[in-house]
Amino acid sequence: MPKKVENVGCPYCGVCCDDLVVTVSDDGKQIIEVENACAIGNQIFHHATGGERVKLPRLRQPDGTYKDISYDEAVDYAAKVLYNAKKPLIYGFGSTNCEGMAAAAKVAEKAGAVLDNCASICHGSSFLAIFDNGYPSCTLGETKNRADVVLYWGANPAHAHPRHMSRYSIFPRGFFTGKGQKSRKIIVIDPRHTDTAQVADIYLQVRQGHDYELFDAFRAVVRGHEIPEEVAGIKREQILEVANIMKKARFGTIFYGMGLCHSDGRNHNVDIAISLTRDLNDYTKWTIMAMRGHYNITGPGAVWSWQYGFPYCLDLTKKDIAHMNPGETSSVDLAMRDEVDAFINIGTDAGAHFPIEAVKHLRKHPWITIDPNICMASEISDLHIPVGIVGVEVPGIVYRMDNVPIQYRKVIDPPEGVISDEELFERIHKRLCELEAEGAAKAEIKAAPAGVRAEE
Amino acid sequence: MANRITLNMITQRSIEEGVAMEKGKTTPEYFEACSIIEMHDDDVKALGLVPNQLVRVTSECGSVVVKAVKGRQSLYPGLAFIPQGVWANQIVPPRTQATGEPQYSGFPVTVEPVNGERRKSALELVQGAVGLWRGDQ
Numbered sequence: 001m002p003k004k005v006e007n008v009g010c011p012y013c014g015v016c017c018d019d020l021v022v023t024v025s026d027d028g029k030q031i032i033e034v035e036n037a038c039a040i041g042n043q044i045f046h047h048a049t050g051g052e053r054v055k056l057p058r059l060r061q062p063d064g065t066y067k068d069i070s071y072d073e074a075v076d077y078a079a080k081v082l083y084n085a086k087k088p089l090i091y092g093f094g095s096t097n098c099e100g101m102a103a104a105a106k107v108a109e110k111a112g113a114v115l116d117n118c119a120s121i122c123h124g125s126s127f128l129a130i131f132d133n134g135y136p137s138c139t140l141g142e143t144k145n146r147a148d149v150v151l152y153w154g155a156n157p158a159h160a161h162p163r164h165m166s167r168y169s170i171f172p173r174g175f176f177t178g179k180g181q182k183s184r185k186i187i188v189i190d191p192r193h194t195d196t197a198q199v200a201d202i203y204l205q206v207r208q209g210h211d212y213e214l215f216d217a218f219r220a221v222v223r224g225h226e227i228p229e230e231v232a233g234i235k236r237e238q239i240l241e242v243a244n245i246m247k248k249a250r251f252g253t254i255f256y257g258m259g260l261c262h263s264d265g266r267n268h269n270v271d272i273a274i275s276l277t278r279d280l281n282d283y284t285k286w287t288i289m290a291m292r293g294h295y296n297i298t299g300p301g302a303v304w305s306w307q308y309g310f311p312y313c314l315d316l317t318k319k320d321i322a323h324m325n326p327g328e329t330s331s332v333d334l335a336m337r338d339e340v341d342a343f344i345n346i347g348t349d350a351g352a353h354f355p356i357e358a359v360k361h362l363r364k365h366p367w368i369t370i371d372p373n374i375c376m377a378s379e380i381s382d383l384h385i386p387v388g389i390v391g392v393e394v395p396g397i398v399y400r401m402d403n404v405p406i407q408y409r410k411v412i413d414p415p416e417g418v419i420s421d422e423e424l425f426e427r428i429h430k431r432l433c434e435l436e437a438e439g440a441a442k443a444e445i446k447a448a449p450a451g452v453r454a455e456e
Numbered sequence: 457m458a459n460r461i462t463l464n465m466i467t468q469r470s471i472e473e474g475v476a477m478e479k480g481k482t483t484p485e486y487f488e489a490c491s492i493i494e495m496h497d498d499d500v501k502a503l504g505l506v507p508n509q510l511v512r513v514t515s516e517c518g519s520v521v522v523k524a525v526k527g528r529q530s531l532y533p534g535l536a537f538i539p540q541g542v543w544a545n546q547i548v549p550p551r552t553q554a555t556g557e558p559q560y561s562g563f564p565v566t567v568e569p570v571n572g573e574r575r576k577s578a579l580e581l582v583q584g585a586v587g588l589w590r591g592d593q
Contacts, residue, residue, distance in 0.1 A: 330556025
């Protein structure tokens, strides 16, 4: 009899939907059906048992092919790469649990590595702005239950967070928002008329890269100042109309996305968004929230801030003394300056999502990928170590985009012999300690097979 | 009709990219979801493109061949969109304004029609960039 597992968390985006119902086959090995998930979440669960999985670590050979090796050999190889590197970089973590992140931090500290997560190329700008200007935020539940005005700025949840609007912002009926969408005003500000803009009451097509000016105009209006006839492609009348709606809201939330963080201005765009939120709180209650991407990309910020005081871009080359300075200690900048001499890609795909110039620089040195699946990073690595899929095969804590921790469960076992990120990093840490104790590995071990470096 | 025009490029997620990515980045679905460019009709007309024609997109740091398609989400004239992923990242400038975040959105590109060229696969682009591409395997 197939078994239904209820209240399953989804390992896709930062909305962390925890209402999935997954039907598992009699023998517990196949996922038959996934209810309530979006198209992307659905694909993650079905892909786990529907296709070919890598079940053993694979080591690149001199002829460029991969050869299966044991986990012990992979752990030994990874530990030696880290031990021999002067400044290794361990990057990723958007798609793993907090337990894995904590174990990886132990490894980074022992190895004297730079420890960074996907926020580095995503909402890192938000951290910089929040450090400077605070974060008047709320939980998604508060938005659902209270917000009568919701503003999406440079965010397209219809594509990137497919159930955000239905679970928390536009459509659900909440405690004080019993009429759902009818009791809310939806504003979308984006250079593209996105699918999210389709459901907006008001859409403002801001000129790309001119968000700061438009925020500035809103702030000026809210504070009672004059503004020009047009700002950032938006007519004054529209700016006045939206500012009036914001001031008269009972409770509002600004959800912002990569439109602010990836464009000119970066953290300054977020900074002024926070300032606008603060200004609006002179009149009514407004909150702001970053649309975090991966289901647990909020996790490393929480875990590492607790461990070291910094959420990302941690330079641990002085071991237990951490420092953080994005621009200097951020992954892409380190790569472009050729400042790291080994790279571990974990729970992300830098091969696909870094600018290719950064990939070329990183690939001059040993590259290890830790990921359940075949991805671009795995296909250019010296070593690919498969692990169980968090939320499907491995349980653990994840942090939702509003910093609420959620216990994820597993619905099936990982393929036989495949271990978790946490166990892998614990074993690498143990091996690193052994190497340190032996103190003799450096002269004897070549970090990567010959003949596969990019320049050769 | 221009041979080449300059546009402002943005690269962000699309749900088609998200679904295909989880299915696998070596799948035909990922290829079709990501090796595309969307432009405003005025810009398509300026280049004299027919639907689904291949174009070369060139930025300050590289170029890539993609298919010009009519997207569901509209842009204003002068703005172009390639979904985030392997093809977009062939041309995304790695400069970060000292924040760590590359210039994924808001960088100038030139777009021109190409003849006799093809879109490369994700593996060919990424493995090719680091000297590991061994032809169709």
